[in-house]
Amino acid sequence: MVAVRRGNMSALEEVVRRHQQNVLALAYRMLGRWDLAEDVAQEAFLRVYQAARHYRPAAAFKTWLYRIVVNLCLDARRRLRKWPGPLPAESTLQAGPGDCDPLETREQAELVQLAVAGLPQRQRTALILHRYQGLSRRQIAEVTGWTESAVESLLVRAYGNLRNALVEIVQE
Protein backbone atom coordinates (compact mmCIF):
# COMPACT_ATOMS: atom_id res chain seq x y z
CA MET A 1 0.00 0.00 0.00
CA VAL A 2 2.93 2.31 0.59
CA ALA A 3 3.94 1.70 -3.04
CA VAL A 4 0.36 2.27 -4.20
CA ARG A 5 0.37 5.57 -2.36
CA ARG A 6 3.34 6.59 -4.49
CA GLY A 7 1.34 5.84 -7.63
CA ASN A 8 3.02 2.52 -8.35
CA MET A 9 0.66 0.75 -10.76
CA SER A 10 2.44 -2.59 -10.41
CA ALA A 11 1.77 -2.47 -6.68
CA LEU A 12 -1.89 -1.69 -7.32
CA GLU A 13 -2.09 -4.60 -9.76
CA GLU A 14 -0.70 -6.91 -7.12
CA VAL A 15 -3.26 -5.67 -4.60
CA VAL A 16 -6.09 -6.23 -7.08
CA ARG A 17 -4.98 -9.71 -8.12
CA ARG A 18 -4.41 -10.82 -4.55
CA HIS A 19 -7.80 -9.71 -3.22
CA GLN A 20 -10.14 -9.79 -6.21
CA GLN A 21 -11.62 -13.25 -5.61
CA ASN A 22 -12.46 -12.50 -1.98
CA VAL A 23 -13.87 -9.10 -2.88
CA LEU A 24 -15.96 -10.50 -5.72
CA ALA A 25 -17.27 -13.32 -3.54
CA LEU A 26 -18.19 -10.90 -0.75
CA ALA A 27 -19.92 -8.51 -3.14
CA TYR A 28 -21.77 -11.35 -4.87
CA ARG A 29 -23.03 -12.79 -1.59
CA MET A 30 -24.26 -9.38 -0.50
CA LEU A 31 -25.87 -8.41 -3.82
CA GLY A 32 -26.82 -11.71 -5.42
CA ARG A 33 -25.76 -10.55 -8.90
CA TRP A 34 -22.40 -10.92 -10.62
CA ASP A 35 -22.75 -7.78 -12.74
CA LEU A 36 -23.31 -5.63 -9.67
CA ALA A 37 -20.59 -7.47 -7.77
CA GLU A 38 -18.08 -6.69 -10.54
CA ASP A 39 -19.09 -3.02 -10.59
CA VAL A 40 -18.71 -2.80 -6.82
CA ALA A 41 -15.38 -4.63 -6.86
CA GLN A 42 -14.01 -2.33 -9.56
CA GLU A 43 -15.17 0.74 -7.69
CA ALA A 44 -13.69 -0.57 -4.44
CA PHE A 45 -10.21 -0.90 -5.95
CA LEU A 46 -10.49 2.50 -7.57
CA ARG A 47 -11.26 3.98 -4.17
CA VAL A 48 -8.33 2.10 -2.68
CA TYR A 49 -6.11 3.79 -5.25
CA GLN A 50 -7.66 7.23 -4.70
CA ALA A 51 -7.59 6.96 -0.91
CA ALA A 52 -4.16 5.35 -0.65
CA ARG A 53 -2.58 8.46 0.74
CA HIS A 54 -5.02 8.35 3.69
CA TYR A 55 -4.34 4.68 4.45
CA ARG A 56 -2.59 4.12 7.76
CA PRO A 57 -0.38 0.99 7.89
CA ALA A 58 -1.55 0.37 11.47
CA ALA A 59 -4.98 -0.64 10.16
CA ALA A 60 -5.29 -4.11 8.59
CA PHE A 61 -5.63 -3.67 4.84
CA LYS A 62 -8.22 -6.43 4.49
CA THR A 63 -10.46 -4.80 7.09
CA TRP A 64 -10.15 -1.44 5.34
CA LEU A 65 -10.85 -2.96 1.93
CA TYR A 66 -13.86 -4.91 3.18
CA ARG A 67 -15.25 -1.75 4.76
CA ILE A 68 -15.19 -0.08 1.34
CA VAL A 69 -16.81 -3.10 -0.31
CA VAL A 70 -19.56 -3.44 2.32
CA ASN A 71 -20.45 0.26 2.12
CA LEU A 72 -20.57 0.13 -1.68
CA CYS A 73 -22.79 -2.96 -1.52
CA LEU A 74 -25.18 -1.28 0.91
CA ASP A 75 -25.34 1.76 -1.40
CA ALA A 76 -26.04 -0.50 -4.36
CA ARG A 77 -28.84 -2.26 -2.50
CA ARG A 78 -30.43 1.06 -1.60
CA ARG A 79 -30.37 2.07 -5.29
CA LEU A 80 -31.82 -1.30 -6.28
CA ARG A 81 -34.76 -0.73 -3.96
CA LYS A 82 -35.49 2.58 -5.70
CA TRP A 83 -34.91 1.31 -9.23
CA PRO A 84 -35.43 -2.46 -9.24
CA GLY A 85 -33.51 -3.98 -12.10
CA PRO A 86 -34.02 -7.22 -14.00
CA LEU A 87 -34.31 -10.51 -12.17
CA PRO A 88 -31.07 -12.03 -10.89
CA ALA A 89 -28.99 -13.80 -13.47
CA GLU A 90 -28.72 -17.56 -13.66
CA SER A 91 -27.25 -18.91 -10.49
CA THR A 92 -23.58 -19.85 -10.57
CA LEU A 93 -23.74 -21.65 -7.27
CA GLN A 94 -21.68 -24.67 -6.50
CA ALA A 95 -22.48 -27.32 -3.99
CA GLY A 96 -20.07 -27.90 -1.15
CA PRO A 97 -17.46 -30.64 -1.34
CA GLY A 98 -18.14 -34.24 -0.47
CA ASP A 99 -21.74 -34.37 -1.69
CA CYS A 100 -23.17 -37.31 -3.66
CA ASP A 101 -25.89 -35.90 -5.94
CA PRO A 102 -24.77 -32.67 -7.68
CA LEU A 103 -28.30 -31.70 -8.70
CA GLU A 104 -29.72 -32.20 -5.24
CA THR A 105 -26.88 -30.37 -3.55
CA ARG A 106 -27.06 -27.54 -6.10
CA GLU A 107 -30.71 -27.09 -5.19
CA GLN A 108 -29.78 -27.10 -1.52
CA ALA A 109 -27.11 -24.47 -2.22
CA GLU A 110 -29.70 -22.24 -3.86
CA LEU A 111 -32.07 -22.74 -0.94
CA VAL A 112 -29.32 -21.84 1.51
CA GLN A 113 -28.66 -18.71 -0.53
CA LEU A 114 -32.35 -17.82 -0.36
CA ALA A 115 -32.42 -18.46 3.38
CA VAL A 116 -29.49 -16.09 3.90
CA ALA A 117 -31.06 -13.50 1.59
CA GLY A 118 -34.19 -13.63 3.74
CA LEU A 119 -32.37 -12.33 6.80
CA PRO A 120 -32.65 -8.67 7.80
CA GLN A 121 -29.87 -6.64 6.20
CA ARG A 122 -27.66 -6.17 9.25
CA GLN A 123 -27.93 -9.82 10.28
CA ARG A 124 -27.14 -10.89 6.70
CA THR A 125 -24.12 -8.61 6.50
CA ALA A 126 -22.73 -9.82 9.82
CA LEU A 127 -23.35 -13.47 8.92
CA ILE A 128 -21.70 -13.23 5.51
CA LEU A 129 -18.62 -11.57 7.00
CA HIS A 130 -18.42 -14.13 9.82
CA ARG A 131 -19.30 -17.37 8.02
CA TYR A 132 -17.95 -16.78 4.52
CA GLN A 133 -15.21 -14.19 4.90
CA GLY A 134 -13.87 -15.65 8.14
CA LEU A 135 -13.86 -12.41 10.12
CA SER A 136 -13.94 -12.31 13.92
CA ARG A 137 -16.54 -10.22 15.71
CA ARG A 138 -13.89 -7.56 16.34
CA GLN A 139 -13.01 -7.41 12.65
CA ILE A 140 -16.69 -7.28 11.70
CA ALA A 141 -17.11 -4.35 14.09
CA GLU A 142 -14.20 -2.56 12.38
CA VAL A 143 -15.64 -3.20 8.92
CA THR A 144 -19.20 -2.16 9.70
CA GLY A 145 -18.67 0.49 12.37
CA TRP A 146 -20.98 -1.38 14.76
CA THR A 147 -20.03 -2.18 18.34
CA GLU A 148 -18.72 -5.67 19.15
CA SER A 149 -21.72 -6.36 21.34
CA ALA A 150 -24.04 -5.35 18.48
CA VAL A 151 -22.15 -7.69 16.13
CA GLU A 152 -22.43 -10.54 18.62
CA SER A 153 -26.14 -9.98 19.02
CA LEU A 154 -26.66 -9.85 15.24
CA LEU A 155 -24.70 -13.05 14.70
CA VAL A 156 -26.55 -14.97 17.40
CA ARG A 157 -29.88 -13.92 15.94
CA ALA A 158 -28.78 -14.63 12.37
CA TYR A 159 -27.58 -18.14 13.13
CA GLY A 160 -30.69 -18.76 15.21
CA ASN A 161 -33.01 -17.53 12.45
CA LEU A 162 -31.27 -19.68 9.87
CA ARG A 163 -31.27 -22.84 11.94
CA ASN A 164 -34.95 -23.66 11.48
CA ALA A 165 -34.95 -22.80 7.78
CA LEU A 166 -31.85 -24.90 7.19
CA VAL A 167 -33.26 -27.94 9.01
CA GLU A 168 -36.07 -28.04 6.48
CA ILE A 169 -33.73 -27.58 3.53
CA VAL A 170 -31.22 -30.25 4.45
CA GLN A 171 -33.85 -32.82 5.33
CA GLU A 172 -35.49 -32.61 1.88
Place this chain on the structure above:
Amino acid sequence: MYEAMRHPDPLEIIDLAAGRLPKDRQGEIAAHLSACQECRFRYEEACFTWRALGKWTVQRSSTDLWVRVQAALGHDGPARIPSAWRLRWAVRVAAAVLIGVGIGHGLGRWTMPQASTTTPQAGSADLPRDAQAAARWLYLTSLESHTPAGLAGVILGMPNDVRKEVTE
Protein backbone atom coordinates in the same frame (compact mmCIF):
# COMPACT_ATOMS: atom_id res chain seq x y z
CA MET B 1 -19.39 -27.90 40.66
CA TYR B 2 -20.82 -28.15 37.14
CA GLU B 3 -23.74 -25.90 38.03
CA ALA B 4 -21.23 -23.23 38.96
CA MET B 5 -19.45 -23.44 35.60
CA ARG B 6 -20.42 -20.55 33.40
CA HIS B 7 -22.27 -21.55 30.28
CA PRO B 8 -20.32 -20.44 27.20
CA ASP B 9 -21.68 -17.54 25.10
CA PRO B 10 -23.81 -18.62 22.14
CA LEU B 11 -21.24 -17.14 19.76
CA GLU B 12 -18.43 -19.07 21.46
CA ILE B 13 -20.34 -22.27 20.79
CA ILE B 14 -20.65 -21.26 17.13
CA ASP B 15 -16.93 -20.47 16.99
CA LEU B 16 -16.23 -23.86 18.57
CA ALA B 17 -18.31 -25.54 15.84
CA ALA B 18 -16.33 -23.51 13.28
CA GLY B 19 -13.00 -24.49 14.81
CA ARG B 20 -12.09 -20.86 15.41
CA LEU B 21 -11.55 -20.87 19.16
CA PRO B 22 -8.07 -20.82 20.72
CA LYS B 23 -6.96 -24.26 21.88
CA ASP B 24 -7.14 -23.53 25.60
CA ARG B 25 -10.67 -22.16 25.35
CA GLN B 26 -11.70 -25.17 23.24
CA GLY B 27 -10.61 -27.43 26.06
CA GLU B 28 -12.54 -25.46 28.67
CA ILE B 29 -15.77 -25.51 26.68
CA ALA B 30 -15.37 -29.17 25.76
CA ALA B 31 -15.14 -29.97 29.45
CA HIS B 32 -18.31 -28.00 30.10
CA LEU B 33 -20.15 -29.71 27.24
CA SER B 34 -19.36 -33.12 28.65
CA ALA B 35 -21.35 -32.16 31.76
CA CYS B 36 -24.03 -29.81 30.41
CA GLN B 37 -26.74 -31.37 28.25
CA GLU B 38 -28.28 -28.04 27.32
CA CYS B 39 -25.01 -26.65 25.98
CA ARG B 40 -24.26 -29.93 24.23
CA PHE B 41 -27.56 -29.63 22.37
CA ARG B 42 -26.75 -26.02 21.42
CA TYR B 43 -23.35 -27.15 20.15
CA GLU B 44 -24.94 -29.85 17.94
CA GLU B 45 -27.32 -27.25 16.52
CA ALA B 46 -24.40 -24.91 15.83
CA CYS B 47 -22.48 -27.67 14.05
CA PHE B 48 -25.48 -28.48 11.90
CA THR B 49 -26.06 -24.79 10.98
CA TRP B 50 -22.38 -24.26 10.21
CA ARG B 51 -22.21 -27.29 7.90
CA ALA B 52 -25.48 -26.41 6.15
CA LEU B 53 -24.29 -22.88 5.42
CA GLY B 54 -21.18 -24.39 3.90
CA LYS B 55 -23.31 -25.79 1.08
CA TRP B 56 -23.44 -22.31 -0.44
CA THR B 57 -20.11 -21.90 -2.15
CA VAL B 58 -19.29 -19.41 -4.89
CA GLN B 59 -17.19 -20.43 -7.86
CA ARG B 60 -14.13 -18.46 -8.79
CA SER B 61 -14.96 -15.58 -11.08
CA SER B 62 -13.26 -15.50 -14.47
CA THR B 63 -13.41 -11.71 -14.53
CA ASP B 64 -10.05 -9.99 -14.71
CA LEU B 65 -10.71 -7.02 -12.47
CA TRP B 66 -7.30 -5.53 -13.13
CA VAL B 67 -8.20 -4.87 -16.78
CA ARG B 68 -11.30 -2.97 -15.69
CA VAL B 69 -9.47 -1.02 -13.00
CA GLN B 70 -6.70 -0.13 -15.42
CA ALA B 71 -9.21 1.08 -18.01
CA ALA B 72 -11.06 3.15 -15.44
CA LEU B 73 -7.81 4.82 -14.39
CA GLY B 74 -7.09 5.62 -18.00
CA HIS B 75 -4.07 3.37 -18.32
CA ASP B 76 -4.38 1.45 -21.60
CA GLY B 77 -7.30 -0.71 -22.58
CA PRO B 78 -10.85 0.30 -23.40
CA ALA B 79 -12.51 3.41 -22.02
CA ARG B 80 -14.45 3.04 -18.83
CA ILE B 81 -18.08 2.14 -19.41
CA PRO B 82 -20.22 3.86 -16.80
CA SER B 83 -22.50 1.56 -14.92
CA ALA B 84 -26.23 2.20 -14.89
CA TRP B 85 -26.27 3.91 -11.53
CA ARG B 86 -23.59 6.40 -12.57
CA LEU B 87 -25.69 7.39 -15.59
CA ARG B 88 -28.70 7.88 -13.36
CA TRP B 89 -26.71 10.14 -11.08
CA ALA B 90 -25.48 12.17 -14.07
CA VAL B 91 -29.08 12.66 -15.25
CA ARG B 92 -30.16 13.76 -11.77
CA VAL B 93 -27.37 16.33 -11.54
CA ALA B 94 -28.17 17.69 -15.02
CA ALA B 95 -31.86 17.96 -14.15
CA ALA B 96 -31.06 19.80 -10.92
CA VAL B 97 -28.87 22.29 -12.82
CA LEU B 98 -31.61 22.93 -15.40
CA ILE B 99 -34.23 23.44 -12.70
CA GLY B 100 -31.93 25.84 -10.87
CA VAL B 101 -31.30 27.87 -14.03
CA GLY B 102 -35.02 27.96 -14.77
CA ILE B 103 -35.92 29.13 -11.29
CA GLY B 104 -33.20 31.76 -11.39
CA HIS B 105 -34.41 33.08 -14.74
CA GLY B 106 -38.01 33.15 -13.54
CA LEU B 107 -37.14 35.00 -10.36
CA GLY B 108 -35.12 37.48 -12.33
CA ARG B 109 -38.02 38.26 -14.61
CA TRP B 110 -40.44 38.48 -11.69
CA THR B 111 -38.32 40.90 -9.67
CA MET B 112 -37.69 43.27 -12.56
CA PRO B 113 -39.91 46.36 -12.39
CA GLN B 114 -42.91 46.11 -14.73
CA ALA B 115 -43.43 49.03 -17.06
CA SER B 116 -46.85 50.57 -17.34
CA THR B 117 -48.63 50.63 -20.68
CA THR B 118 -50.14 54.06 -20.24
CA THR B 119 -48.87 56.85 -22.43
CA PRO B 120 -48.24 60.37 -21.31
CA GLN B 121 -50.51 63.17 -22.15
CA ALA B 122 -49.38 64.91 -25.27
CA GLY B 123 -48.29 68.41 -24.73
CA SER B 124 -47.49 68.12 -20.99
CA ALA B 125 -44.94 70.69 -19.96
CA ASP B 126 -43.84 69.08 -16.58
CA LEU B 127 -40.97 66.57 -16.36
CA PRO B 128 -42.03 63.33 -14.56
CA ARG B 129 -40.08 62.45 -11.38
CA ASP B 130 -39.38 58.73 -11.66
CA ALA B 131 -37.26 57.15 -14.33
CA GLN B 132 -39.96 54.93 -15.78
CA ALA B 133 -42.35 57.81 -16.05
CA ALA B 134 -39.52 59.70 -17.75
CA ALA B 135 -39.08 56.91 -20.23
CA ARG B 136 -42.76 56.94 -21.04
CA TRP B 137 -42.77 60.74 -21.23
CA LEU B 138 -39.93 60.50 -23.74
CA TYR B 139 -41.91 57.83 -25.65
CA LEU B 140 -39.15 55.36 -24.95
CA THR B 141 -41.53 52.40 -24.86
CA SER B 142 -38.75 50.04 -25.82
CA LEU B 143 -37.39 50.67 -22.35
CA GLU B 144 -40.35 48.81 -20.85
CA SER B 145 -38.26 45.78 -21.29
CA HIS B 146 -36.74 43.43 -18.91
CA THR B 147 -33.36 44.64 -17.99
CA PRO B 148 -32.24 47.83 -16.40
CA ALA B 149 -29.38 48.02 -18.87
CA GLY B 150 -31.61 49.36 -21.60
CA LEU B 151 -33.11 52.05 -19.40
CA ALA B 152 -29.74 53.02 -17.97
CA GLY B 153 -28.24 53.32 -21.41
CA VAL B 154 -30.90 55.74 -22.51
CA ILE B 155 -30.79 57.77 -19.32
CA LEU B 156 -27.06 58.15 -19.66
CA GLY B 157 -27.62 59.54 -23.12
CA MET B 158 -29.99 62.22 -21.88
CA PRO B 159 -28.95 65.86 -21.40
CA ASN B 160 -27.61 66.52 -17.88
CA ASP B 161 -30.59 68.52 -16.61
CA VAL B 162 -33.11 65.88 -17.79
CA ARG B 163 -31.01 63.07 -16.40
CA LYS B 164 -30.86 64.79 -13.05
CA GLU B 165 -34.65 65.06 -12.97
CA VAL B 166 -35.09 61.43 -13.98
CA THR B 167 -32.70 59.92 -11.51
CA GLU B 168 -33.46 61.95 -8.40
